[in-house]
Structure formats: C-alpha cells, structure tokens
Amino acid sequence: MTATDLTESWERIEAWLAAHAPASHASLPAPAGPEEIQRAQQQTGIVFPGELTTLLLRRNGAGDMGTEVIPGYELLPAASIADTYTMHLKFRGRESESSPEPADAESDTRYADDIARAEAGRSCFHQHRVYLPVATNGCGGYMVLNYVPGVTQGRLGQFSTEDGGTSFEPTPTWKSLTALLEAVADGLESDERIVELYGDWQTTERDEGWQATVDEDGYLVWAEPEP
Structure with missing residues (x-):
C-alpha cells in the first residue's frame, strides 16, 4: 500500500464526517507543517515511515476535541509522538530523552533484541525503542508502529504503560496505517456503520466491532453494536 x-x-x-458528523469534521486539526515533523524526528532520532508522515501532513492528530477517528483511539500530533516516545525511554532508564542509543552493555543487548523482534513482528515485554506511539486510548494504552525497515515495517501493535509490554498477539495485527484507515472507511460507509477494528487484531475480546453513531451536537461517537 502507498501514500496515495x-x-x-x-x-x-x-467525507463521511463532513456529511454525517459535521462537528467532528470541523474539530479536526490543521495539517502538521514539515518543520513540526522534522522537529519530532530530531527529538526521537527516527525518520518517520512514509505512511505516518503522510497522515500527519493531512491532519496533525485528533484536535482539541479528541476526535476518535479510530474507535477507542485518538491520533497523536507530531509533537506528542516525540514527547511520548522520549518520555517512555526516560522512564525505562535510557541514556537520555533525545537519544535512542543504549546506555550500557545490558541495554545494548536489549536494544539488539528489540530490533530482531521488530523485524520478525514479535512481541516483547519491555518498552521498545523500535516502536513509535501514533495514537492513545487516554488510559495509558497506545497504538504503536514498528518503524524498523524490513518486512514488518509499518505494522501496528499495542503498548501498555501498566505492564510495559508491547503486544502484537494473539492474532495478526494491522499490517499498516493504510490498512487500518481503509477498514475504518469501509465500516463508516457500510449500511450498519460497523468498523470491525479488532477483527484482524484482537478477536477474542471485541469481535463484534464498533458502530459509528452521531450525537445531537453532530459529534462522532463509537458504541457497541446493538444486538
């Protein structure tokens, strides 16, 4: 899949938001400027994958109203991606807030293991320096993107601040931001307005998906489908 x-x-x-949830559409933020993305990349020491840059150039996060374009998640703006990434590194005792380089031999070994696991699309139970947070559920959970070049670059997973683990299990995750957004668009345009967000991600918990509703003020609200 491409940026197009x-x-x-x-x-x-x-287009769906403009037609059905105009308040949510109006609350979407402006695009990120190239300089904002550059600052975020400099802060993290990471060149953002093309898909993430394309998305930020469309809209810089969820906006002041926290519009959940993805059910249960608010997209992060460029500055928050960088701040969250470096905050987690600092919390986990990395060398500094601005450098992803390991601080000692032990962390060097862990870093090499992170890279190997990311390339293989596997899970690990400490904070990865090879995953960028791209969205938050507001409760300590993040949607993360594997930025390491390789066959699993762009793959999405979940990170929890409670246990420090990054999970791509038990089922295959979304292969890319594009695949995820396509699923959201397909669901919104369907007659039932149901987005089976976890159909490819976490079927054991929410196989029924999420249904798009609109409140009286014109805001998109995700709800569990009615029986």
Whole structure:
C-alpha cells in the first residue's frame, strides 16, 4: 500500500464526517507543517515511515476535541509522538530523552533484541525503542508502529504503560496505517456503520466491532453494536 492509498482512505473518512458528523469534521486539526515533523524526528532520532508522515501532513492528530477517528483511539500530533516516545525511554532508564542509543552493555543487548523482534513482528515485554506511539486510548494504552525497515515495517501493535509490554498477539495485527484507515472507511460507509477494528487484531475480546453513531451536537461517537 502507498501514500496515495492512505490519502484516499483518509479522504473517504473525512467525507463521511463532513456529511454525517459535521462537528467532528470541523474539530479536526490543521495539517502538521514539515518543520513540526522534522522537529519530532530530531527529538526521537527516527525518520518517520512514509505512511505516518503522510497522515500527519493531512491532519496533525485528533484536535482539541479528541476526535476518535479510530474507535477507542485518538491520533497523536507530531509533537506528542516525540514527547511520548522520549518520555517512555526516560522512564525505562535510557541514556537520555533525545537519544535512542543504549546506555550500557545490558541495554545494548536489549536494544539488539528489540530490533530482531521488530523485524520478525514479535512481541516483547519491555518498552521498545523500535516502536513509535501514533495514537492513545487516554488510559495509558497506545497504538504503536514498528518503524524498523524490513518486512514488518509499518505494522501496528499495542503498548501498555501498566505492564510495559508491547503486544502484537494473539492474532495478526494491522499490517499498516493504510490498512487500518481503509477498514475504518469501509465500516463508516457500510449500511450498519460497523468498523470491525479488532477483527484482524484482537478477536477474542471485541469481535463484534464498533458502530459509528452521531450525537445531537453532530459529534462522532463509537458504541457497541446493538444486538
């Protein structure tokens, strides 16, 4: 999937919001400027994957109203991606807030293990320096993106601040931001307005998906589908 595919999916989502949830559409933030993205990359020491940069150039996060374009998650703006990433590194005792380089031999070994696991698309139970937070559930959980070049680059998973673990299990995760946004767009445009967000991610917990509703003020609200 390409940046064009992501742009098309995002345009479909915005068109649906404009037609059905105008307040949510109006609350979406402006695009990130190239300088904002550059600052975030400098802070993390990471060149953002093309899909993430494309998304930020469309809209810089969820906006002041915290519009959940993805059910249960608010997209993070560029500055928050960098701040969250470096905060977690500092919390885990890394060398500094601005450098992903290991501080000693032990962390060097862990870092090498992180890279190997990321390349293989596997899980690990300490904070990865190879995953960028791209969205938050507001309760200590994050949607993270594997930025390490390789066959699993761009793959999405979950990170919890409670146990410090990054999970891509028990089922295959979304392969990319584009695949996720396409699923959201397909769901919004369906007759039932149901996004089976966890159909490819966590079927054991929410196989029924999420249903798009609109409140009286014109804001998108995700709800469990009615029986």
